[in-house]
Amino acid sequence: MSDNLQCGKHRACLVQLYRHLLISCRQSLHLELALAEHPTPCSWSEPAGGPEPGSCYVPGVTDTELVTRYYDLFNRGDWDGMCALLADDVAHDLNQGERQVGKPAFRAFLERMARSYREQLRDISVLGDGRGRAGAEYVVEGEYVATDEGLPAARGQRYTLPGGAFFEVRGGHIARVTNYYNLTDWLRQVGA
């Protein structure tokens, strides 16, 4: 992240620098504290009406920190942890596909993905508006290991694919994930 920190060089960016430092400090401090105090997967960010039953949110953790945690858990293959960040009625918009609703559908999706793809996300940029909307852009480094329904045959093809997602955060949980990537580009890379 620091390689993109152009702020300190420029006179007009004190506010941005302040925000960057604030975010960095809070991320490292709060996430460390949270991991130490809440070893079980939990839901963070600021609930509008206080923490929901069964959640263990950490006060003061922002929506963008929640999204950062979501992708950290993805890269660790921690599906339980990811699902704990979701609202029960989470809406999940599949790339170029339909909307699925609810944690069980989300969990089934993660498991289907895990059977067919080995993926790590890198260069993750998390974006926010500080009011419950967030986004992320990243690059997927993947391997297509088992044929997915309706798609070309898998034979261990590797791919590098930019992607992004948009989020709504409600009551300290992720209430919507809308995923996007260039399916045409992916199909070309796996030799469809």
Place this chain on the structure above:
Amino acid sequence: MSDNLQCGKHRACLVQLYRHLLISCRQSLHLELALAEHPTPCSWSEPAGGPEPGSCYVPGVTDTELVTRYYDLFNRGDWDGMCALLADDVAHDLNQGERQVGKPAFRAFLERMARSYREQLRDISVLGDGRGRAGAEYVVEGEYVATDEGLPAARGQRYTLPGGAFFEVRGGHIARVTNYYNLTDWLRQVGA
């Protein structure tokens, strides 16, 4: 935007509230000032090495304000204004398509779009990381007025389509726009 402002109700959000107020005040103040002082289309945000030749950036205007301006100009059909916000070598990633590079290609794309589609974006959420990366999510209210190459015949079909984009800002200009929407959903709505 204010209907999503849950912060004030909650004890743990002073920092977010502060950031929200800061962003809101700067948006309204700087954009008003900028519009009053720079009536011609111009490029904003913080250039890393000072303003580029020919640009008229306003110090202290953030990347998200630049993106807000981009969509405002889109909704006003001001293609000159939009192009003035772009870097000369802007990269434009078409939804499910290829990357086009350069302002002339971007301009040609806008003109092709204007022939086939009448669109207004609403519910625009602009997201940022304060370090040159931004995003936006919105809903397109559109009408398909003239057949676009390779797509179904136009007969004035109306559509409502969520979409989003990611941006890189460099030297006060938009250096990349990556657009996403659900093409499958659009095709369904125009009766393909």
